[in-house]
Structure formats: structure tokens, C-alpha cells
Amino acid sequence: MVFPERFSNLPEYAFPRLRKLLDVHQAGGDPINMSIGEPRHPFPEFIGRAISEALEGFGRYPPNEGGEDLRAAIVAWIARRYGVHLNADQHILALNGTREGLFNAALALGVEEKARQKPAVLMPNPFYQVYAVASLAINAEPIYVPATAETGDLPDYVALPAALLDRVTIAYLCSPANPQGAVATEAYWRDLIALAERHDFRIFADECYSEIYRNTPPVGALQVAHDMGADPDRVVVFHSLSKRSNLPGLRSGFAASGSGNIAAMKQLKNYTGAPLPLPLQAAAALAWRDEAHVEENRAIYRRKYQMADEIFGNVAGYQPLEAGFFLWLPVENDEAAALKLWREAGVRCLPGSYLSRAVAGQAIGQDRLRVALVAEEQELQRGLLRLHGCLYQ
Template sequence: MQLPARFQTLPAYAFPRLRELLDPHPGGGEPIHMTIGNPRHASPPWVMDVVAEHAASFANYPQNDGTDGLRAAIAGWIDRRYGATVDPAGQILPLNGTREGLFNAAVAICPERKNGTTPVILTPNPFYQVYAVAALAMGAEPHYVPATEATGFLPDYARLDREILDRTAIAYICSPSNPQGAVADAEYWRTLLNLAERHDFRIFADECYSEIYRDRAPTGALEIAQEIGADPERVVIFNSLSKRSNLAGLRSGFAAGGPKTLAAMKQLRNYAGAPLPTPLQAVSERAWSEEAHVEASRARYATKYDIADSILGEVPGAASPQAGFFLWLPVEDGEAAALRLWRETGVRVLPGAYLSRDVNGANPGRGYVRVAMVAEEDEMARGLTAIRDCLYA
């Protein structure tokens, strides 16, 4: 049975594709996995205690819109982190991880037509692959906008033709960006918010890496939206405990935005969503209410930035990121580099083209590999040294 035609343009997902590339070949040493962005720092020590305290509630269906305590904790965090005020009852929706929200928000919000024609959904290129799948699922036209060194590794949506912008229903933006680690500053957000107002589209801001940074906390979309008095419906932010609190397996995130947008997302959740189990909502409530474990993890990432700078500092174009935990390393050909690295050293990295799309014969990820700095510091240092000596000697 074939997939619908609109999905047949999708390449294989990145990680099965990587296994097909590497697994037929023996590795050249003890494997060092630097492909998946799965944090390996310690989770908060109290997680299982909170689960056990609320275990009896596994017997009951959880609240679809999240508990009052969880929504209040998220609203409190947004206020402390960004100085932005949101209504816990009407402007926050807890999620089973942000991938659920990034997809379902498009399902709930994207119109069938925009200005009488097929709507466009803008996505950076390279990008988190759920953006494109959401566009295709809605019958919208995904429009891939290069996020390259020339544009500061963020998409320059303001340079698009007016015809594209007038058809745009949604613009995805990831800051700090995956895979490049670039950060949208306040001026970038102001420009994008004003563009969205002029052309009447929504911004879906994927901010999952916002709490991993060097010295200065990244500016947030909601922070600038409230600062300039933007329409509250203009932007939805998405965040998660996966990276912030090293709780990737908890599958806990949230969406926050205008009340009409959130009402549409909640209505879809009523029919097609799966709320987070109540004990996991209790864990999430505490995690959003505490910062000590986040600060401890961020200090370790600061050390990892220093390790990367020390080992790769002489490699042209290999600067470690402004934020997040990925290195976006320039190579001649990402697939060839990943295969060579695996066969000669046992280090596994992800070809950048697997996170990108060909547009007019060019793929902005082809000349890169993505390297996740999630392993223990000594293992990461061995992996980066092998990368340097194999690919850049």
C-alpha cells in the first residue's frame, strides 16, 4: 500500500538512512555515538520519588489540557525566563513532547486556502523534519529557505518574494537552531513579527534548546512579541524538558500562545491527542519550577564548548555553537565524511544532507556533518579528536 502522493517526496528519515549508510561497514574502533541529540547528563534525582508519590493516578485518565499546577508552573517559568505574561488557563497547553505540538499546531491552525490559493508553510533548510511533514499533511506547500553561513545560519524570510509571503500561513523557526546552534536576536524577532503582521501568518517558534547556551540566555519570540505589543495570536512558542532537564524519555513539553490559537489546539487534542499521564505531569510541574539542575547541566555544556574550541579551534569554519549542543562541521561531502569517519575511527556522526532538502539542485547541508556533544566529557573529547585527525589533518 502506497503512501499518499504528497508524502512520496519524503526521503527516508535521518537515522534509518544513517544506519543504511554505515552498518554494512565495520567500524574502525570502539564506537563513539555522536549522532542523536539525546542528553546524557543526569536527570534530577527526585524524578522517581515524584512518580511514586503520584503513582495511584495512573489508574485514571489524565486531564486533557494539563493539571492546573503544571500550567501554572510553565506560566511561572515563562515569566521568570522571558518577562512575558501568559494566562495558565487559556494560553498554555502541555504536550507529549514538542514534536507532537509542532505537528498538531499546523493541523489545528493551517487554513485550506490562503488568499484563494494553496497555503505555504515556511521552514528553514536544514531543519527539524517534523516541519515539512506537518506542511505536507495539511496539503500546504513547504517552502524551504536556506539557513546558511551567509544568513547567519537562520532563514532570511524577509527576502522572500511578496507572492510567497502573501500565501504563507505558518513560518517555523528554531532558535537556538538545530543543527547549527545559531541564535535569533531581538532584532531578528522584531523583523519576523512585523513581517508576519504585514502578510498575516503565524510564527511557530521551536525553542527547545533555549536553556543550553554559553554566557547569555537566548532571546525568546514571546518576549519580543509582548515587548512590541504584537497580536498575541501571531506567535506560538514550543519548549520541552528533554534538553533543559535531561528528561528526553519523559516526553514532556508545552505550547504557549494566543488564546484563540491555543483553543484550536486544545480542540484538536480533545479528539486526536494523548495527554501526559498525571504522575509525569507532576514531575514536569516540579521540573519547570526549579533551576538548580538546569544550571548544573549548563555548566557542563560550558565545559564541552571549551573542549570543542580547544580541539577544533584551528579547523576553518568549525566554531562551536552560540547555543545548543550540536557542532555543524564543514566537510567536502557529509555522507563521504561520515562513512570515512566510521570506517577509520568508529565515530558516528550525521551527514548534514539528511537534515536538509535539495532546492534548485543545491542542498545546504551537503557540505556538513552534525555532531552531538552529549556524551561524557572524556568520550566527547576522544570523538572530537578522532574527527579532527581523520577529517582535517
């Protein structure tokens, strides 16, 4: 079977790779899965009711860009959350989850050549794997920029050579970061947006963890770009109900940007997109309009942050989580630690290197485990205590 050469060097996806590492061994206790970031808190009670009341919508083709009510709810949420007022017709595209959008936006907006050179796409390292696949799909060179403790767990794009930056067409940035939980400050966004303006590239801001935080709501790329008076098409932001509302199976997200970007993304989606069914759009609109369930969800995560601080506070290199729901724990060897933890304690975590690429022989994440804080609180406490007892005592 023949595959495109540009995809031939993709590493095996993280979770099949994890199964190969662990599943040939017996769990050392009743299994507790802390490897995948699938929210397991209750989703809002009104979701089922909203879907049932809109069942007739399954008998109609949904609009690709999202229905008027859903886009109006998204625009209202952006105005409340970020103080930016957008036009629902020109600036919003509903998505079937943000992964679809993060990939298809590159197809719609990436260019084949820049300054008569092969285009480059920047991404943090470690990173969400769709960034790399999207860059390869448009025949761009993926540039894996270290996001480590030395750089504040965010990529230092500003320090890259000017000759490289002149080839860049897209820069991905996840804030709060997956897996580290680091949050881009207003100053960080300002520097990045100014850099993008100087070198003429777009920023794809993956903000799907924006509503899970300890104290201060993370600043958004859209509000900073608006305050700076930047080109509205300079930034595309992506949001989702998966983490905010514990609705990963609803597959509801959106992209927001300037009218030029959104028009191009809509044009591609008209041919290739998978629109959200109308009953699910009705439920999503209610979720975007309601903040009570979001605050309840955030309160649960704050208790989990405190739990993690109490259990791991004596571990050298432990960093209290600022936002998101992953711990990025220090270990000597990520695969060895994950295997020991599974065989001796029955706890399943993801080796940090499975989320990164080695660049010039420099590995990223081999000294980290990613631990998802998504389980019910008592189960999570059992898992964290087992993890601490197995690896840090």
C-alpha cells in the same frame, strides 16, 4: 499498499538512512555515537521520587490540556525566564513532547486556502523533519529557505517575494537552531513578527534548546511579541524538558500562545491528543520549578563548548558554538566524511544533507557534519579527538 500522494516524496528519515550508510561496514574502533541529540547528562534526582509519590495517578485519565499544577508551573517559568505573564487556562497547552505540538499545531491552525491560493509554510533549510511533514499533512506547499553561513545560519524570510509571503500561513523558526546553534536576536524576531503582521501568518517558534547556551540567554519570540504589542495569536512558542532537564523520555513539553490559538489546539487535542500521565505531569511540574539542575546542566555544556574550541580551533571554517549542543563541522563531502569517520575511527556522526532538502538543484549541508555533544565528557573528548585526527590532520 497505497499511501497518500502528498507524502510520497518524503526522503528517508535521517537515522534509517544513516544506518544504511554505515552499518554495512565495521567500526574502526570502539563505537562512539555522536549522531543523535539524545541528552545523556543525569536528570534531576527528584524525578523518580516525584513519580513514585504520584503512582495512583496512573489509575486516572489525565486532562488533555495538562493539569492545573503543571500549567501553573509552566506559567511561573515563563514569567521568570521571559518576563511575560500568561493565564494558565487560556494561554498554555501541555504537550506529549514538542514534536507532537509542532505537528498538531499545523493541523489545528493551518488553513486550506489563503487568498484563493494554495497555502505555503516556511521552514529553515536544514530543518527538523516534522516541519515538512506537518506542512504536507495540511496540503500546504513547504518552502525550504536556506539557513547557511551566508544568512547567519538562520533563514532570511524577510527577503522572500511579497507574492509568496501573501500565501504563507505558518513560518517555522528554531532558535537556538538545530543543527547550527545560531540564535535569533531581538532584531531578527522583531523583523519576522512585523513581517508576519504585514502578511498575516503565524510564527511557530521552536525553542526547545533555549536553556543550553554559552553566555547570554537567548531572547524568546514570546517576549519580543509581547514587547511589540503584537497580536497574541501571531506567535506560538514550543518548549520541552527533553534538553533543558535531560528528560527526553518523560515526553513533556508545552505550547504557549494567544487564547484563540490555544483554544483551537485544545479542541483538536480533545479528539486526537495523547496526554501526559498524571505521575509524569507531577514530575514535570517540579522540573519546571527548579533552576538549580538546569544551571548544573548548562555548566557541563559550557565545558564541552570549551573542549570543542580547543580541539577544532585550528580548523578552517569552525564556528564556536553559541547555543544548543550540536557542532556543525565543515567537510568536503558529508557522506564520505561520515563513512571515513566510522570505518577508520568508530565515530558515528550525521551527514548534514540528511537534515535538508535540495532546492532548484542547490544542495544544503553536503559540506557539513552534525556532531552531538551529548556524551559523558571523557567519552566526548575521545570522540572529538578521533574525529579531528581522522578528518582534519
